[in-house]
Amino acid sequence: MNSSDLLARLIAFDTTSALSNLEMMEYIQHYLNAHNIDSQLIFNDEYTKANLYASIGSEQARQQPGILLSGHTDTVPVSGQQWTRPAYQLTRDGDRLYGRGTTDMKGFIACVLSAVPAMAAAQLKRPLHLAFSYDEEIGCLGVRRMLDMLSQQPVAPLLCLIGEPTEMKVVTAHKGKVAARVTVTGKECHSGMAPQGVNAVNYASRLIVWLENEALKRQQQGPFDHQYDVPFTTIHTGTVQGGSALNIVPNHCELVFEIRNIADENAMDILQQFRDYARQLEQQMQQHTDTCAIDTEIITEYPGLNCTDAEQLVSYVRTLTGNDQSGNINFGTEAGLFRQSLGVPSVVCGPGSMAQGHKPDEFIEISQLDQCDRFLKQLIHALSSDTLPG
Structure with a gap:
């Protein structure tokens, strides 16, 4: 399935932070299983929500530091908002796809899942890790449990990329x-x-x-x-x-x-x-x-994010996006927690604009999904040819 088709599936799950995200996580887990990719769920205390973590690549590849792609599965509520379209059914108008979470941030997750068949088929020299969290919208709560587990892994990632909407600009700082x-x-x-x-x-x-x-x-x-x-x-x-x-x-x-x-x-x-x-x-x-x-x-x-090291690596990732713009963002993300907990360079880069996030009739442009798809294709090639610096 392409990223738009997968986004339609993901939007259909109401994963408002007050609700469970397990149905969506089970869907993603089954999708990964269909491509022979094992994953694990890291639950909250009540077993009503979970993070999902998966590593893609051979045992030999996993001995090397790779790239971690992360996104949160929860969304803000639609209550009290004046929607003119169904919030949990993807609808299209021209280049725009409408629905709660299209931009923040199921669009990125859909692009990552769409690239999974290519990831699984590639001869990766370095691994790709997928880390999907819960309860980001209410204080970045869920990811902390997953980070406790990741901090014990023998090989830390080379870079963590959090796919919040930046119009595919690679952002290295937020408050x-x-x-x-x-x-x-x-x-x-x-x-x-x-x-x-x-x-x-x-x-x-x-x-x-x-x-x-x-x-x-x-x-x-x-x-x-x-x-x-x-x-x-x-x-x-x-x-x-x-x-x-x-x-x-x-x-x-x-x-x-x-x-x-x-x-x-x-x-x-x-x-x-x-x-x-x-x-x-x-x-x-x-x-x-x-x-x-x-x-x-x-x-x-x-914590805030201020990734001032690994300039060569960050610049290389920026070339893969096809967008050479840089800058800071005013909203917070989980990137600072990845940076703090794992001690590795972390950046924010994903499709869509936060100008559409949290609003009624939230949308993402198909051209943004296409740009993210191209970036992931370039990233897979870079990990297969081992051309990443560091």
Whole structure:
């Protein structure tokens, strides 16, 4: 099957992060089995979701460092979006293929699977590894379990390529992220006696102002990395919930914020500064009532990507794509985790544009799939002739 046909099969599986991806993984596993390729599933604790890992190449080839191709199988939900087409049925209009996950990122997985027969038939001198994950959309959670297993392998990959949509540009950097939930516990009382209470919303507002000041400082003073569209670390408060009635001093307020950091800054350092300030406020609150508290919990975190080594190898891969453009991306991926866990060069390169991702009537252009198909054909040839640097 070609990549468009396979994409139609993959789109038909609703793999929203809140749901299981096992039906899709079993389909991929059976597809690989039909081409005599063994694979293994790495499950979550509940056995409702799984990563899939497979290696292609002879035993001799697998003694050499090869290329790992990775993609996530989960998608964002369609609820609340105004779709004009069926989200889980691939439809075509001209050069566009519509459906949830076409761009982010089942298009890449479809191209990889379409190339599997050629991979299996090739006399690879270096192996190809396939690594498909779950729960990327909710914090890159699932891939960590697979990386624990991969870090124990005797031969590390030469390069990890994560196929998120970049219009087939080879991207070597993206921002890291830390998201945190802050719970402020005060003391309630009748609003007519407000000084006898501890207003949790007021203290939460001070935390929000601190975050906003830190965000503005970076916007005005940097540090800057002009390879990004937004060339500085961003700090953003996303939700605030607190209080129960106008005439009650609120004893509870919760806020959620995130830090998206460039390589020159450490998000954990910023988070620690926030915690230090929160501790000062907490001490003020506890002078009134010792049960008052400010608790900060990390919800999700993943490292940024800054692949500055292996320039010769990255340049070679760029020639295989037929796209000599470079640059950074503003969204996060699993690439930083591959880089951190396996200690090998990692890049982001895949068909489609994130401008279409997460939106109603998500689509990918067939020309993008074709470009990815050609890249994979060139990659198979490079691994068969062992012309990759390194």
